[in-house]
Amino acid sequence: MLGSLREKLARTRNAFRKVEDLFRSGKRRDEILDGLEEALIQADVGVPATETIVAALKAKTSKVESEAGLERALKDELVALLSPRDGNPPTGGGPAVILMVGVNGGGKTTSAAKLAARYKQDGRRVMLAAADTFRAAAQEQLAIWGKRLGVPVVKGSYGADPAAVVFDAAQSFKAQQGDILLVDTAGRIHTNTNLMAELEKVRRVVVRELPDARIESLLVLDATVGQNAVLQAREFLKFSGLTGIFLTKVDGTAKGGAAIAVASELGLPIRYLGVGEGEEDMAEFSPREFVEALLS
Numbered sequence: 001m002l003g004s005l006r007e008k009l010a011r012t013r014n015a016f017r018k019v020e021d022l023f024r025s026g027k028r029r030d031e032i033l034d035g036l037e038e039a040l041i042q043a044d045v046g047v048p049a050t051e052t053i054v055a056a057l058k059a060k061t062s063k064v065e066s067e068a069g070l071e072r073a074l075k076d077e078l079v080a081l082l083s084p085r086d087g088n089p090p091t092g093g094g095p096a097v098i099l100m101v102g103v104n105g106g107g108k109t110t111s112a113a114k115l116a117a118r119y120k121q122d123g124r125r126v127m128l129a130a131a132d133t134f135r136a137a138a139q140e141q142l143a144i145w146g147k148r149l150g151v152p153v154v155k156g157s158y159g160a161d162p163a164a165v166v167f168d169a170a171q172s173f174k175a176q177q178g179d180i181l182l183v184d185t186a187g188r189i190h191t192n193t194n195l196m197a198e199l200e201k202v203r204r205v206v207v208r209e210l211p212d213a214r215i216e217s218l219l220v221l222d223a224t225v226g227q228n229a230v231l232q233a234r235e236f237l238k239f240s241g242l243t244g245i246f247l248t249k250v251d252g253t254a255k256g257g258a259a260i261a262v263a264s265e266l267g268l269p270i271r272y273l274g275v276g277e278g279e280e281d282m283a284e285f286s287p288r289e290f291v292e293a294l295l296s
C-alpha cells in the first residue's frame with residue numbers, strides 16, 4: 001500500500017523535493033529550519049500550518065543537530081498535525097448513514113461509489129441514495145455505479161426534494177436491514193444558505209427515520225484546489241455534524257500538501273484519500289503512511 005500511495009503521490013512528492021533536499025544539503029540546523037519555511041509553503045502546506053510546524057521544530061529540536069534527527073522530528077510533527085484530535089473515528093458494528101457533501105465536481109458521487117464498493121467487499125449490506133435531484137444526469141450517474149457494483153440505488157425524480165429521497169431510502173434501508181446507507185448529495189456553494197439548509201433537512205430526516213444509525217458526514221474536498229480547500233471547508237463547518245474529510249484527486253495534483261493545511265487548520269480528520277477514478281482508487285488515510293509516502 002505504501003508503495004502504491006507513493007506512486008499516486010508522485011506529483012506532490014515532487015513538490016516536497018525541496019523539503020527533502022534540505023536534509024541532504026550538509027547545511028547547519030539554523031539554515032535547514034530557515035529553508036524549511038519557504039519549502040513547506042511552496043509545497044502548499046499553507047502559511048499558518050507551516051508556521052506551526054517550524055515553531056514546534058525550533059522548540060523541540062534545540063539539541064538536535066543531525067540532518068536525520070531533524071528530518072525525523074519534522075515527520076513526527078506532520079504526523080501529529082494530521083492525526084485526529086478527538087481520537088479515532090467511529091467504526092464497527094451497527095447501521096451507519098454516510099452523507100457525502102461538498103462543492104460541485106469535487107468527487108462526491110465517485111467517492112460514494114468507492115465507499116460502497118469497499119463496504120460491500122467487507123460483506124456489509126450497502127445501499128446508495130441518489131439525493132442529488134438537482135444536476136441533470138446525477139441520478140443516472142449513481143444508477144450506473146450501482147449497477148456496476150451490484151449495490152441497490154434509491155432514486156428520486158429530477159427536481160424532487162432531496163430529503164424526500166432520503167426518506168424513501170431510509171424506509172427501504174430499514175426494510176432490508178441494511179448496514180451502510182451512502183447518501184450522495186448535490187454539489188453546493190457553501191455560501192448558498194438555502195442549499196445549506198437543505199442539507200440540515202436531509203440530516204434531520206436521517207436522525208428521525210433511523211434513530212439507531214450512526215451518522216457520518218464526509219466533506220468531499222478536491223485536493224487540486226490547494227489552499228482553497230481550506231476556505232471551502234471552513235464554510236462547510238457551519239453544517240452541523242461534519243465528521244471527516246474525503247480528500248479526492250490526490251493522484252492528479254502537486255498540491256497534496258494541502259492535506260496538512262486542511263487537517264491542521266480545521267481540526268477535522270482526513271478519513272480517506274481518492275487516488276483515481278475507479279472504485280478501487282481510494283485509501284484509508286493514515287497520517288504516518290501519508291508522511292512516509294511524501295518524504296522518503
Ligand SMILES: Nc1nc2c(ncn2[C@@H]2O[C@H](COP(=O)(O)OP(=O)(O)OP(=O)(O)O)[C@@H](O)[C@H]2O)c(=O)[nH]1
Nearest residue numbers: 104105106107108109110187248249274275276277
Ligand atoms: N483523478 C481522480 N479523479 C477523480 C477522483 N475522484 C473523482 N474524480 C473525477 O472527478 C470528476 C467529478 O467527480 P464526481 O464524483 O462526479 O463529482 P461530484 O462532486 O459528485 O460532482 P457534482 O455532483 O457535479 O457536484 C469525475 O470525472 C471523476 O471521475 C480522484 O480521486 N482522482
Ligand SMILES: [Mg+2]
Nearest residue numbers: 108109132138
Ligand atoms: Mg455528484
